[in-house]
Amino acid sequence: MKKIWAVLPVAMFMFSCNSEENNHDASGNFESDEVIVSSEQNGQLLSFTVQEGDSLSKGQVVGFIDSTNLVLQKQQVQATIQSLAEKTADVQPQVKLLNDQLAVQQSQLDHLINERDRYERLVKAEAATQKQLDDMNAQVDQAQKQMLVTEQQIKVQLNNTGTQNRSIMSESDPLRKQVAQINQQLSKANIVNPINGTVLAKYAEAGEITATGKALYKIADLSYLNLRAYITGVQLPQVKLGQQVKVMIDDSNGKYKTYDGTIIWISGKAEFTPKTIQTKDERANLVYAIKIKVKNDGYLKIGMYGEVKFETADKKQ
CATH class of the missing domain: 1.10.287 (Helix Hairpins)
Incomplete structure (x- = not known):
């Protein structure tokens, strides 16, 4: 009997933790709307100042492609x-x-x-x-x-x-x-950053020969991230575009950090549950992907795991 009573508190604690861990309606990973900036001209990269992690402004000139042939034409x-x-x-x-x-x-x-x-x-x-x-x-x-x-x-x-x-x-x-056509081509010799954002990857270096359509760098606006989560067919009627939800992530203290999110996309096709994703019903084979837009306070990172709660505070009570 003593052994049984000794084990009972541990079992109750584990049950409590598992219950807390499963206290969400969907889960997924954060991603961003990425833009791959490509060369619009053939030639040598005379200058290219982009570095991974740089914060760039929309319209900022970040490089220049040799356009001597166009000038001569x-x-x-x-x-x-x-x-x-x-x-x-x-x-x-x-x-x-x-x-x-x-x-x-x-x-x-x-x-x-x-x-x-x-x-x-x-x-x-x-x-x-x-x-x-x-x-x-x-x-x-x-x-x-x-x-x-x-x-x-x-x-x-x-x-x-x-x-x-x-x-x-x-x-x-x-x-x-x-x-006029040559002038337009000359304008493309300047590599102009298209959006406000942070450079995620760099694919070229100054001095290299580039070509039209060749990727130069990847950039994304990290001020907002999208949580790509998955829901079951049973949950599908509960969600709609523009719906406000709660997004939770683990903080450094072992507790949840909560954000307000908005559902901005709901897939129209079912797919098999990704192996790395948990749903409210673990037995579900087919799920629907949704995207939830969340304002980033600097703590959220691409690829970070997050959980979603559809219930409002009134329903919880």
Whole structure:
């Protein structure tokens, strides 16, 4: 009897501990929304200042990829655009020459008209013959036709030169788009951090040759972590998106540290219970994954084990 009474308190204590350990509705591990930052350009990493554990800001430039080839391509295209302007014809000298010729023709026409008026007066005075007047009218008509030809030449010269210049300058539009495309590629030579967060892993070093799509580092915002837990089909009707729950983790004193959490995701498919996960019903083979968002006070770490309690304080009472 003495032996039995000696063992009884130990057995009660173990039962109490097991009961306390199982006093949760689900359990899982903390994870984060990770972003893998990759290179958007081919070339050598001229600079890359990222270190694991660094806290980076969104928009912060953390490295630079050699873009010498792109700069040379841009300069070549810009030189081609400039050469197009040199190929265009300047119509003004030719037009000026024709305008000067037209001015001379106008002066000659004015003189002929004066002569014709004089011959008309002489014919009326019977001091000149009708043939002389007719010859003068013919000269006036010929001078007027010459002026019309010169005016037409000016129009043709302007149209032809304008068409030729437009054809040449039309080649500049695709070239300017090439410059814009190269500028966009040059902007990608800067490695820009996409989010506020902490660097979890680094995959490259300064001086290495990188390529488009090659991973450079992994970063995550650790101000909030997600507890990925698993529930049974029986528990599934008890949870909903946006539901507030209690998340518990072990602290250094052997007690629980409690956090407020919000259910942000519920899997629509059942899966076999992971070996490392405990559920409220240990006999359950199929479970549903859920994610609970928890604000991190600096104590929570990725991979840390956590437990979830769906019951409210009112239900416990």
